[in-house]
Amino acid sequence: MDKKNIKKSLAGKGVVLKLGFVKYHIKSKLPALTESLSVLYDDYHLSDYIGNSDFIDFHIDIKTDGSFGRLFTRQAQFFLDDFAPFNALPKQHAPAIIEWGMNWCVSSQINTHLIVHAAVIEKNGLAVVMPAPPGSGKSTLTASLIQEGWRLLSDELTLIRLDTFQVTPFPRPVSLKNESIDVINNRYPNVIFGPISSDTTKGNVCHIKPPLLSVKNQDVECPVGWIIFPKYQAGATTEFTKFNKARALMDVAENSFNYSRLGVHGFNVLKNVIDKADCYQFRYSQLDEAIKIFSELEQPL
């Protein structure tokens, strides 16, 4: 769909966006979202919402509050089928609101997978899972590695199937914050950036378009080869050390959205994944060294 059609459909009956196994029906009158969708989701399957053929997983709407009292501070709010899980935010945050909202749909509603707050990338049929709290440089590292031949499965949500223990891709634009935006822009000038959401609670947030191959292979699942806990630390020398598996299990569980909701299934999945994967702690300050270490990863036994 071209930009004009996206704008028309978004403001009308809405568009359908297929992201991995999830289909979203998105409506909004906000122009910034047209920009987001046409720039970042250009390679995805995007179509008019007809309303009489497909099953849709999530019907979402980014509404503006145009009531009189808010005339000068127009706000935008995320709705899943008329339910608002978050407070309204300034409308210039709309591009971030929709990304967070779409993630929330999956992390709060889907329990057929163990969902970990982690980036996940793949090379040669094996995935690296990188669980990390915000501020650990996970997204900057991911944004770089996917320019270096790694396939993006997800930047935020690692979805591990309960039956096969494989990772189901959910490839999304990678979210960059503050200084990382310049770092990636300088390093990879060809990377395409979406509209910026400035001064959010997380600072300036901007998303980059994922590589074409990651989108094309968004239905190709793969097993986990490595679990790596990254930590960016300015000026630090690179350190890449084996990490105790029992500790790794607890740390991944800690970073999971639905580990406790899954009960014993959550533990079983994680145990199976960690038994087969190599676990590392990784401290870095230089992206070049990080990329080299990832390119030299040895297959787990």
Place this chain on the structure above:
Amino acid sequence: MNFPVPIVILVFSRQLSVSELTEVEWDLLIRQTRKAMLLAKLYYLVLQQISKDKIPNSVWRHLKSAHVHSEKQFNDLLWEIRHLKVVAKNLGSPMILLKGAAYAIAGLSAAKGRVFSDIDILVPFNDIAQTESELMLNGWMSSNLDAYDQRYYRKWMHEIPAMRHIIRGSVIDLHHNILPRTVKSCPDARLLINKSLRLEQYDGISILAPVDRIIHSATHLFYDGELEHGCRDIVDLYELLNEFIQHGETLGSLIERANELGLQKPVYYALRYVKLILKFSVSAEMVNSLNKNTPSGLMIPIMDFLFIRALMPDHVSCNDRWTGLARWLLYIRSHWLRMPLYQLIPHLLRKSYKQLLGKDQH
């Protein structure tokens, strides 16, 4: 009604089998069911009608996800009940679990896939203080420290302010009756307690008699003003009634008990709306044998107008232009029923004032 009968109602009343649904119908069914908090119940219903391989993958994902979540809630509930056994042991008189918690330990099918929230407990009025201190010793603390609210609850209501567990976060509503003391038809709680059933396998925790469980569910639904979950509650009633009949009980005994407790009105509405909405089979003579306190012939069309709208899922596809008004009027009605005006007006004024100051989240 100016809206078609919602598909979730057609499916739950077994008027429509899920075996023939198109993808678009599944779409609307899942949306309405999610809004009505019945998704995990739908999981069981669907599997009764078709096998897993006949369910589209994307639909299955939502049903299974809801099922996983409800299993977790169920296990959490049983865990809390384990802790409550300690409290029950130290009390001289019965500690009665109400609603969802009772359905769960009674092993009722109404508990299957039900969304559980707070745990409701009933004890004799004179045991409130002792039960409260036993609960406190076991980690549940009153979460509301506002002096007015504390007094309001203790003086007029049928429960004390909710108690939250300081570590696990579970919430207990401790009751001494099933309706506020200010309601005209507030029953004698001793009648309910005397008929309650003691469960030996739960160390003496009790539950209400089956007939009283239905009456309590009806009373709760038709006196409560917050009907956002009305659809779930009417489905609860429908399942309780079906199971009641399956266990060999009769509707006659339900009517008789309603007459005895003076709770004819909620039972009247319960039977009327499970019949009108979910096609539960009950004869007009049966309903008419409720001996008094039933709504007048003039009121019935009005209440139909209101309840048939308010008991639908709170989803845009189930609303017509009157739905908002209906919900609002029923909210006003519930307050009207709960307190005489000379108490209600000062109470509402105070609540509005506090809300203006931003101190009250209710």
